[in-house]
Amino acid sequence: MVLKDISLSAVVAGFVAVLVGFASSVAIVFQAASAAGASNEIMASWLLALGIGMAITCIGLSWYYKAPVITAWSTPGAALLATSLQGLSIEQATGVFIFTAVLGLIIGLSGWFEKLTKLIPLPLASAMLAGILLQFGFAIFSSMQSQWLLVGSMCLVYLIAKVYLPRYAILLVLLSGIITVVAGGSLDLSAVTFSLAQPVWISPEFSFSALIGVGLPLLLVTMASQNIPGVAVLRASGYQTPVSPLISSTALSTLLLAPWGAFSINLAAITAAICTGTEAHPQPQKRYIAGIAAGLFYLLAGLAGATVVALFAAFPKEMVAALAGLALISTIAANLATSTSEPKYRDAAVITLLVTASGASFFGLASAFWGLIAGAVTVAIQRSRS
Known part of the structure; x- marks a missing residue:
């Protein structure tokens, strides 16, 4: 069954999702590890543990539910850790990871998260994602301001491919970017050397102040900034995958791999959108291959450790940014259409969109969370008039 459903476009979507995920935020993960005093070996172990956890959950959940379930590390969580782990030991940081994973597992198994997501109207969820x-x-x-030829050529290829070869548009965009970079002589692979990451066990220590001061914010940030948007991505693309098993599975994988550096494995949002759209496959029931492919690439990336980081860093950041943006255009359009489709939610959806897009954060919680709060308040006030 799986072999019959394999398509190049789905595999490319999985690759792009991993490429964008690693290239856009792996530096933040290193900052978080450094804040806890991690050595280079421990940093590589973090990537290995995260790669294995994301691989297992992507492949297992996508295959079981026949939906493109993409998982990722928590980028907002890593950013929070980079500023909150100062003064803590690597052992205390590991204790925080385990504590947060246990709470996430309880939330998943209890069904609380699924009940919460059912209370969020689809237009508001789509507006938040947009x-x-x-x-x-x-x-x-x-990005075009600094690399106009590179990004301009990628945009042109995208527009032409969307008309004549829509299934392979992102693959052609990726190839055009690589060709342009190589032809321009700006690709320097001299710093890229192959090496495998080795797991490093860290025995956890539990500090009450660290668990409350860092663990609870990490849980809230991950749920609000990753899992809620991640569910919104699946729902906006028509996938009714049960939520509780997804939350439980990612929390369990974090719990099992935390001693080796898995600080938070959760549902992906932005990279998931790359795999749930029509670019992955015209038929929604065959897009799960993108999730399986992403899992395999996550595994390779985790095993390669620092080698992958150096390879991604060899390409201009403008290329990665343009690749991600072009891969998400269709998803942005679809969610904008859904967010304004119902007149009774239109004002609330626009407010949700604006608050989320503003990037404003309060009390350590990202704008996606506050966008939903603002939209929900708007709905409540408007309903009070009827």
Whole structure:
């Protein structure tokens, strides 16, 4: 069954999702590890543990539910850790990871998260997702200022391919970017050397102040900024995959791999959108191959460790930004259409979109969370008039 459903476009979507995920935020993961005093060996172990966890969950969940379930590390969580782990030991940081994973597992098994997501109207969820993804759309054209030939050629290839070869549009965009970089002589692979990451066990220590001061914010940030948008991506693309098993599976994988550096494995949002759209496959029931492919690439990336980081860093950041933005254009358009499709939710959806896109954060919680809050308040006030 799986072999019959394999398509090049789905495999490419999985590769692009991993490429964008690693290239856009792996530096933040290193900053978080450094804040806890991690050595280079421990940093490589973090990538290995995260890669294995994301591989197992992507492949297992996508295959079982026949849906493109994409998982990722928590980028907002890593950013929070980079500023919150100062003064803590690597052992205390590991204790925080385990504590947060246990709480996430309880939330998943209890069904609380699924009940919460059912209370969120689809237009608001779509508006929140569109608000998150808009930044990546903007990045296409801001990147063009410094790399106009590279990004301009990628945009031109995208527009032409969408008309004549829509299934392979992102693959052709990726190839055009690589060719342009190589032809321009700006690709330097001298720093890229192959090496395998080795797992390093860290025995956890549990500090009450660290668990409350770092663990609870990490849980809230991950749920609000990753899992809620991740569910929105699946729902916006028509996948009714049960939520509780997804939350439980990612929390369990974090719990099992935390001693080796898996600080938070959760549902992906932005990279998931790359795999759930029509670019992955015209038929929604065959897009799960993108999730399986992403899992395999996650595994390779985790095993390669620092080698992958150096390879991604060899390409201009403008190329990666443009690739991500172009891969998400269709998803942005679809979510904008859904967010304004119902007149009774239109004002609330627009407010959700604007708050989310603003990037404003309060109390350590990202704008996606506050966008939903603002939209929900708007709905409540408007309903009070009827």
